[in-house]
Amino acid sequence: MASMFAPPIVFAQNNPKLTDAEVASVAVVANQIDISYAEIAKKKSKDAEILKFADTMINDHNAVIGQAAALVKKLGVTPKDNAVSQQLLSDAEKTKKVLNSKSGKAFDKAYTDNEVAYHKAVIGAIENLLIPETDNPELKELLTNVVPALKTHLGHAEMVQKMLTGN
Amino acid sequence: MKNYAFFIAAILAIGCSSNDELNKEEYPVFEEKHKTHTPDLNNPTVNSVEVKNSAHFHTIEIKQMKFLPAELTLQSGDTVMWINNDFVLHDVTEENKKRWTSAPIATGESWSKIVTESAEYFCSLHVVMKGKLTVE
Numbered sequence A: 001m002a003s004m005f006a007p008p009i010v011f012a013q014n015n016p017k018l019t020d021a022e023v024a025s026v027a028v029v030a031n032q033i034d035i036s037y038a039e040i041a042k043k044k045s046k047d048a049e050i051l052k053f054a055d056t057m058i059n060d061h062n063a064v065i066g067q068a069a070a071l072v073k074k075l076g077v078t079p080k081d082n083a084v085s086q087q088l089l090s091d092a093e094k095t096k097k098v099l100n101s102k103s104g105k106a107f108d109k110a111y112t113d114n115e116v117a118y119h120k121a122v123i124g125a126i127e128n129l130l131i132p133e134t135d136n137p138e139l140k141e142l143l144t145n146v147v148p149a150l151k152t153h154l155g156h157a158e159m160v161q162k163m164l165t166g167n
Numbered sequence B: 001m002k003n004y005a006f007f008i009a010a011i012l013a014i015g016c017s018s019n020d021e022l023n024k025e026e027y028p029v030f031e032e033k034h035k036t037h038t039p040d041l042n043n044p045t046v047n048s049v050e051v052k053n054s055a056h057f058h059t060i061e062i063k064q065m066k067f068l069p070a071e072l073t074l075q076s077g078d079t080v081m082w083i084n085n086d087f088v089l090h091d092v093t094e095e096n097k098k099r100w101t102s103a104p105i106a107t108g109e110s111w112s113k114i115v116t117e118s119a120e121y122f123c124s125l126h127v128v129m130k131g132k133l134t135v136e
């Protein structure tokens, strides 16, 4: 299903040791990427459920970035670019090209399928890589608190996915 | 934030005492944002009324993408206050016919409603978030 997209499982493949500053960068980038997908959806989709979902993605992922920004400021940490952030961004560029090449129902399906795959990948990465690698307890707590929101987004995306195939 | 919300919940419980004498049938859709509420803290009868009213005042916390408690049994005319202690916007919307909605509730804010009939509700921003009110 997600074969047309670069699978965003780079975290697990490389399994690098990340510093807290790098974990913060990965967290911010991962949220920015989903916002950028939602912005494409807002331009290209006419489906009311997808437009609502995209609005929620923009609001919620911005809220996560706001929390991360407040925390790194408090901790005096500067998010540090790293191989995982860069790989995420380059994969996202490929996905955005695929999304931008589609329209109508094909776009709606591609966007929704990608949201399901992306949220699954990010949840896995946070639980299995970022949380275990984070030393700072507050950063760990922030990451832990984000997971329920991501799981809710996944459930929502899967619902939209079912709705689309039912049409 | 959390403490603030519960402080407000307590204030509203006191403030609602002034509605105790009202005929609720005439005000079936009475609802309000707590922020506009000005309780009369000088009213000497506040304490006794507060106790009397507390059985008819319920709070539901919204946290970690859940309504807590998700299911609530209450009596017709009871007030329910939803408090958003999550870090994202949520709303409270009647699910089947969209008969009522809170509109988005920001972090640390709340919304109250006098409930006169059972309802299944959800968050229209996160459609898998659901709750249920059962009027006995």
Ligand SMILES: [Cu+2]
Pocket: B089, B090, B091, B123, B124, B125, B126, B129
């Ligand atoms: Cu919600």
